Amino acid sequence: MIKVEHLFYSFNDLPLLEDLNFEVKSSEIIHLKGVNGSGKSTLLKILSGILNNFQGKILLSTDNVFFLGHNLGLKDSLTVNDNLLLDYRFNAEAESLDEACNIFDLNSLRDSKLFSLSQGQKKKVSLVQFFLSKCDLFLLDEPFANLDKKGIELIENMIIDRQNQGASIIFTSHEEHNISSRELIL
Amino acid sequence: MRNFYFKTFQRDSRVYLSRSSSFLGPIVFFLITITLYPIAFGSDEEQLAELAAGIIWISILLANLLSHQFIFNEDYKDGSLDLxxxxxxxxxxxxxIKIFVNWYFSSLPLIFISIFTSFMLYLPFDAALILAITLFLGTPILSMFGALAGALTLERGNIVGSSIVIPLCLPALILGILAIQSYKNEELFFYIFLLAAFLFFSIPILIASCLGAIKLHFE
Known part of the structure; x- marks a missing residue:
């Protein structure tokens, strides 16, 4: 699925990623760990194609990639419904949208503008996008941040579901999660 | 099937409509500016008619500056650009598409309003028609330069962007004003042609420059 060879990346002339080598196979869940500023988010941005000025080789067998970053890509001035219906990564049918919003307890908030939601609720909206997207590779930067215990369990189950469907998942988190196939420490 | 581009158009349109300040701001600013000129210069019909083309074009340029920050800046900050x-x-x-939506919501209403306000400045009817043509050709250029300034200053404020846009927009502004002032002469067609050519060549060059400027922020 992914093969990274001799990856180097510098930010403001300071080396951030140095000679990184790893491989991710299909249906693997990788927990990316490291201290703050170790380059976890940067690595996900490189793998997703957002950052291109790296040295080394990255082989990706798919271009069907879902990326969830620190900034969620949601529009504060739009409603939850509009944010979901106008996401280009999936064509949400009314039924699947109902189901997804029900799972995340968002049905009562669907007509609310995003700016009126808490950080945790906004995170849930972006996780509905994750739930509705059918991709081969999911790159999730801190997917458990701002979520309660129930939300964390829900995401863990969703990640396992995606794995069972043949997708690979790389996520970053400072907490321990026993869902990963292996850990990658930066 | 509603694809990526159609959804971009819909999403941006709804963002503009949901945030009235993004399209009402330039309109209100334009109307205030246009009303101030007759107060400053007096109500002499001939003088105002002579200055009308410049007054309207400058007011439109300044009003446009208010909306340029919305083109790429928000997408950069909220992570939409990453996606x-x-x-x-x-x-x-x-x-x-993003520049077109910006033009549609911030410049197109100004074109129609400026035709009506041109009569307030005693601009003859024939010249008002030429004004409309020059604005239809010129305002997309202003939007593209605005987008370029916005793309260059994603992490900075609107003032830096504005100081970049104004000098770059001067050729379009001058051609537009000259075309209106020569509405009775044959030179009119020359200026209109130059403005149309400016627009035609600006589209690929300025949009590609916008993308280059955006990519600079991801290095």
Whole structure:
């Protein structure tokens, strides 16, 4: 699925990623760990194609990639419904949208503008996008941040579901999660 | 099927409509500016008619500055731009749609309003028609330069962007004003042709420059 060879990346002339080598196979869940500023988010941005000025080789067998970053890509001035219906990564049918919003307890908030939601609720909206997207590779930067215990369990189950469907998942988190196939420490 | 580009158009349109300040701001600013000129210069019909083309074009340029920050800046801050970069879709087409939506909501209403306000400045009817043509050709150029300034200053404020836009827009402004002032002469067609050519060549060059400027922020 992914093969990274001799990856180097510098930010403001300071080396951030140095000679990184790893491989991710299909249906693997990788927990990316490291201290703050170790380059976890940067690595996900490189793998997703957002950052291109790296040295080394990255082989990706798919271009069907879902990326969830620190900034969620949601529009504060739009409603939850509009944010979901106008996401280009999936064509949400009314039924699947109902189901997804029900799972995340968002049905009562669907007509609310995003700016009126808490950080945790906004995170849930972006996780509905994750739930509705059918991709081969999911790159999730801190997917458990701002979520309660129930939300964390829900995401863990969703990640396992995606794995069972043949997708690979790389996520970053400072907490321990026993869902990963292996850990990658930066 | 509603694809990436159509959804970009819909999403941006709804963002503009949901945030009235983004399209009402330039209109209110334009109306206030246009009303101030007759107060400053007096109500002499001939003098105002002579200055009308310049007054309207400058007011439109200044009003446009208020909306340029909305083109790419918000997408950069809220992470939407990251998602676009991972989409693998044509960024050129995506940027074109975003600039078109900005023009549609901030410049198009100003074109119609400026025709009515031109009569307030005693601009003859024939000249008002030429004004409309020059604005239809010129305002997309202003939007594209605005987009370029916005793309260059994603992490900075609107003032830096404005100081970049104004000098770059001067050729379009001068051609537009000259065309209106020569509405009775044959030179009119020459200026209109130059403005149309300016627009034609600006589209690929300025949109590609916008993308280049955006990519600078991801290095």
């Amino acid at each position: 676009v970069l991972t989409s693998g879709k044509s960024l050129f087409l995506w940027a074109s």
